[in-house]
Amino acid sequence: MDVSVVVLTWEDYERTNGCVRSLPDGVEAIVVDNGSAEEIGDKLRAMCAETGATYVRAETNLGYAKGMNLGARHATRSVVILSNNDIVVHPDAIALLAARLRDPAVGAAFPGVRGPDGSDQTAAGRFLTIGVGVAHATGLSLLFRGLRIVAAPERADWLSGPFVAIRRETFDAIGGVDESSFFYSEDLRLCWAVRQRGLRLAYLPEAVVTHEDDASAKRRWTDAEISRRQTREFIRASRELAGWRGRIACGAYVLGVLARAAVGRGEVRRAIARGAVEGLRAR
Template sequence: MIGNRYPEVSQNGSEQPNTGAAETPAREKQGVQPDCSVIVVSWNTHDYLALCLHSILSDPSVAVASEGSTPAGQLSQTRVEIIVVDNASIDGSAEMVAANFPQVRLLVNNRNLGFAAANNQAIAQASGRVLFLLNPDAYVRPGALHTLVGFLDERPGVAAAGPNVLNPDGTWQAAAFRFATLWDLFCEAVFLSVLFPHSRLFARKELGGFDRDRVRRVDWIQGCALAIRREAWDAVGPFDEGYWMYVEELDWCRRANQQGYRLYFTPDAEVVHYGKRATAKARASVLPLGFRSHFRYFRKFDGRATELAVRAITFVQMGLRAGVSVVMIALGNDRDRWRENLRAYTAVMREALRSG
């Protein structure tokens, strides 16, 4: 069974770490000081997770930490610790990790705590000077971790860095952004950002029209592959667990910006992310929860009036997409997929009409 990181369960979960995984915070253990702590939060991602972990452990520029940390700026290999948080999977993911990846520290929760809480749980035990959050449906290309750690070591004022995220076919996947304005959301709603993906006017949020082959400063980085300096994490604080799914990394990056930190896109580090392919079957339940977090974010940072405007734009956006879905169903084109899309879009429309 291949699933996604988000369930349809109660948001009031409790944790139950497996024996030995959480008895002592790793930051207190003597003789083990990795350069990078790789954090993977998983829910029913058995096959993807195996590929993800293998990509890290097979990277010749990476070594599993066992002794003191290599000094910053003198990295021959990047010493890593890998922490997997299993959010109550039922597909054997946790058992697979325990059996096949003894180098990995496994935390097993008896309920799904959500992405934000599970990351906070792991980071509280992490000991690396860099925290690398990686989705289970993603894998690193050789040298990616080494590059990201080196990038942050050389730039003390940078809080976080994001790699060049690719689709499985090698095409570019948007994973570094500017903070969205109402104009950006409108352009997205009426397909202008899709019709003109390289436009600095219509695709501003996705960095349209800018060179993606160079290092550049960005506002926020998607959490599918996000390297954070530990000092910055401690200063900015943990993920806001009020977000059940999505937006938690956007919220964190917004707070980092408010504190004067900088964030960068780093094209020389590459990560492949399956993304929507891994979550397609759960789209009707996942999408409205994601937009619920979206609305909460705008209310938190920009006020109630902006939130209401975002809800109105979203209602129009989903209405247009629902209309397209109806047409595609009528034409007989992949009806099952378009019916699932229609259910997802109408669910988001209902969410947009909620009082919040």
């Protein structure tokens, strides 16, 4: 199979082992150890030797984008899949994704993502346009589904990327994974870059992977902190990618976030508001 799978891991042998062993025969597996402790690194190295995967170690945690780009530099196949380590791949998922990439109009292919309980976890949305930002601020998004930031995967501008397949030539053409962020928003930035080249995104619900959402992040941060960081990086990416239109859209969207935080309650809602403001200021 002409596919390389880059599995990025940090301080997590068990999930990484499960991910690698779920890959089909014939793929090239590359495990990037993003600065794990020596004991875990030794176990990962031994697992790679046993399964035939390539072990690549970074001495410090490089973050998602730099870690994935490091792994991709060791990939030798024409299709590269970027995978979180908390993924279990179902039969035929990789073959289906790779087959869809034979269409030259498709730039990246995304599977159906299921939770450990079988629930649909596929996340997708729209780029933050002025219309979407104003609708969020004014409440019009409650009336008009087409102005909501969340979208059905089949009609979305971007999809979340715990497991995304991309042709190597496309990956190289967009400069790999955008390293502007240490963690979060990389999938939005990748989808933006692919679309800027006039290519489409493909969503294949029949290609299924199981994902334990944010397994690494939850060992490090609370739900509120995760929400703050996700919002900050979403706003920052939206602001940076779309120029002056992005700045206006983000300003409007943040006003809506702050209004909801003012009338609502809860630590997560307040964290989202903080992250939104930080996203406007972050460089």
